Amino acid sequence: MSTIIPEGQGIRKAIEWIEQERKDRPEKKTLQLIDSAGMRFNLAPNATEFLVRFYQEKSRAS
Numbered sequence: 001m002s003t004i005i006p007e008g009q010g011i012r013k014a015i016e017w018i019e020q021e022r023k024d025r026p027e028k029k030t031l032q033l034i035d036s037a038g039m040r041f042n043l044a045p046n047a048t049e050f051l052v053r054f055y056q057e058k059s060r061a062s
Contacts (some may be wrong), residue, residue: 010041014051017041030055 014037019031034055038048 008047010043011047011050013037014041015049015054016051018055030059055058 002032014034018030018033018037019039020042021036022030031052034048034051037051043051
């Protein structure tokens with residue numbers, strides 16, 4: 001099942017940032033990175049929830 005990424009630069013930048021942080025700091029938990037991305041990119045709560053679902057689906061697919 002593919003996930004549709006909602007429009008908006010904030011979400012795209014957050015995903016790019018999270019992916020880079022996961023490579024640079026593998027000891028950090030994804031939920032910590034999502035919280036940090038939410039603050040860093042000033043994401044609305046529903047955008048942060050989208051990121052949680054996005055990464056949950058991504059981990060199930062791996």
